[in-house]
Amino acid sequence: MEFYEKQLGYVNVDGKKLRRGFTTGSAAAAAVKGACSLLKNMEEEHPIELELLSKRVLYILPKGYSLSDDNKTATCSVLKYAGDDPDVTNNLEIIAKVSLASHKDIFISGGVGVGTITKKGLQIPPGRPAINPKPLELITKEAEKLFPNGGIDIEISVPNGIEISKKTFNPRLGIEGGISILGTTGIVEPMSEEALKSSLRAELVMKKRDSLGYTFGNMGEKFIISMGADKENICICSNFIGYMLREGAALGIKDILIGGHIGKIVKLAGGIFNTHSHVADAKNEIIASNLALMGAPLKLIKLVMDSLTAEEALSYIRDYGYESLFDILASIAAQKAKRHTYDEVNVEIIIFDLKGNPIGTSSQAEKLLERLG
Numbered sequence: 231m232e233f234y235e236k237q238l239g240y241v242n243v244d245g246k247k248l249r250r251g252f253t254t255g256s257a258a259a260a261a262v263k264g265a266c267s268l269l270k271n272m273e274e275e276h277p278i279e280l281e282l283l284s285k286r287v288l289y290i291l292p293k294g295y296s297l298s299d300d301n302k303t304a305t306c307s308v309l310k311y312a313g314d315d316p317d318v319t320n321n322l323e324i325i326a327k328v329s330l331a332s333h334k335d336i337f338i339s340g341g342v343g344v345g346t347i348t349k350k351g352l353q354i355p356p357g358r359p360a361i362n363p364k365p366l367e368l369i370t371k372e373a374e375k376l377f378p379n380g381g382i383d384i385e386i387s388v389p390n391g392i393e394i395s396k397k398t399f400n401p402r403l404g405i406e407g408g409i410s411i412l413g414t415t416g417i418v419e420p421m422s423e424e425a426l427k428s429s430l431r432a433e434l435v436m437k438k439r440d441s442l443g444y445t446f447g448n449m450g451e452k453f454i455i456s457m458g459a460d461k462e463n464i465c466i467c468s469n470f471i472g473y474m475l476r477e478g479a480a481l482g483i484k485d486i487l488i489g490g491h492i493g494k495i496v497k498l499a500g501g502i503f504n505t506h507s508h509v510a511d512a513k514n515e516i517i518a519s520n521l522a523l524m525g526a527p528l529k530l531i532k533l534v535m536d537s538l539t540a541e542e543a544l545s546y547i548r549d550y551g552y553e554s555l556f557d558i559l560a561s562i563a564a565q566k567a568k569r570h571t572y573d574e575v576n577v578e579i580i581i582f583d584l585k586g587n588p589i590g591t592s593s594q595a596e597k598l599l600e601r602l603g
Contacts (some may be wrong), residue, residue, distance in 0.1 A: 233277075234311050237288060241419055248420035251313030252288060253413025254324060255365025256280060258386050260290040261326035263372040264306030265384075268295055269328050270376045278308070282416040283368055293323060303329040315420040318397045319409060327385045328373075334380045336373045338366065343391020344411060349404030351436030360400070360410035361386065368416065386411060399429045402466070403436060427470055431477055434465050441485040441601045444474060446494045446505065453586045454489040459602040472503025472570055479571040487598045488567065489580040492556070492589065493540035498563035498579070503570055513540050517547075520559060526552055541584055556581050556590025564592035 238250035260278045267275045277289040293307040305327045312320035331337065340346065340359025347354045353363055361369070373384060388394075391408035395401070400410060419425070434442075443464040445451045451464050467474040471488070478486055488495070493513055497505045500516040518534045530550045537543040547555055560579040567577040578598045581590035 231311060233291060238313065238417065243421045249313035250420060251311045251315055251418035252290065253416055253418055254310055254319055254409065254411045255362065255368060255413030256282065256288060256290070256416040257308045257310045257324040258326060258365060258411050259368040259372050261306045261308045261324055262328065262369050262384055264292050264295065265304040265326045265328040266373055266376040268297055268306065269304035272301065283364065284415060303327060312418050313420050315418050317418065318394050322394060323389055325387045329383045331381055331383045336370060336377065336380050336382055336384065338369060338384045341385040341387030343388030343408040344386050345395060345400050345405040345408040347404065348406050349436060352403060352432060360405045362410060362412050364414050365411045399433060402433055426468060427473055430467060430470060430474060434474060434477055434481065437462065437465055438481050438483065440483065441598060442478065442483055443602050444471065444486055444488045446471065446490045450490045450582065453582045456586060457588065457599055459599060463602040469504055469506040471498065471505060475567055475571050475575065479574040483575060485576045485598055487578045487580065487595060487602060489582065491584065492544055492581050495563050495579060495581045496540060496559055498567055499559045501566050514543060517543055520555060521552060524552060524555060526550065544583060553589070560590040560592045560595070
């Protein structure tokens with residue numbers, strides 16, 4: 231939307247010009263200000279001028295306003311704008327309802343579509359709505375400008391929040407019934423690795439224990455669970471396995487079992503700890519070099535080098551009877567992952583094929599898997 235593009239500007243990511251957006255926290259705070267202004271002044275504000283905690287000013291367009299017949303309750307809604315970030319909350323309607331109250335406080339609650347915290351380990355205690363500290367501070371600041379003596383109840387709701395939350399990390403974090411109202415700076419940087427890492431670490435902090443399972447995604451998680459692990463003992467790492475290994479070490483985790491498809495694990499065996507193909511992709515070379523060390527025939531090595539996928543290479547390895555390679559790769563990957571934590575964490579590996587069959591393990595992987603059950 232041109233109105234926001236001019237304000238928020240662009241960021242260059244991998245040579246592409248991508249639009250910035252604003253967070254659900256900014257959308258909620260703008261909606262609160264709009265509702266408070268209508269309730270206090272009986273006038274609609276368009277656009278809504280929002281001063282972020284950084285003192286940067288945004289102008290946010292309201293979707294709509296309403297005022298009750300007794301002039302004691304006002305609502306304002308805003309559509310979240312994510313720019314070019316692939317955010318499932320983009321264009322979600324966020325509604326603030328502000329009502330006059332007899333108390334002297336500013337009471338903020340979550341309505342339909344805003345999640346509720348159910349587990350310890352997050353920034354918000356269990357039982358509270360999933361409105362993170364910075365957005366809560368921004369909402370409170372805006373409300374206090376017009377109601378310095380308090381006396382209002384604020385309810386944030388997201389009509390489609392329950393359905394959208396199923397596509398977020400919330401269910402894994404024990405946040406039930408809707409999305410989270412998020413945002414530290416108030417601005418969305420498109421394709422932000424830091425935002426994703428923050429979400430991954432949040433789950434890690436919540437699930438912190440002596441032994442944990444790591445997977446690259448839902449497929450790996452499903453495979454480890456099928457072997458007996460408890461879902462509560464598993465964290466998803468996406469491509470940031472190196473980051474999560476060191477964060478685990480910093481949190482004092484002693485043992486980590488990494489389960490994943492051969493296409494991901496083989497990268498660890500090559501010392502690659504961001505497994506995104508855009509960062510590094512030497513799967514064939516790593517497999518081929520280890521086959522060469524085993525004395526495999528040149529024909530097999532050439533077939534592996536010409537393979538389009540790790541699964542194709544796997545089929546040739548099986549045809550030639552070199553399945554013992556998978557245990558070797560698992561052991562090498564475990565050693566390199568342990569070294570990546572400066573030997574502070576014991577790491578074990580299970581390698582799967584696409585059908586979920588375990589095809590390779592490091593020496594103590596099965597024992598560690600039992601502890602994750």
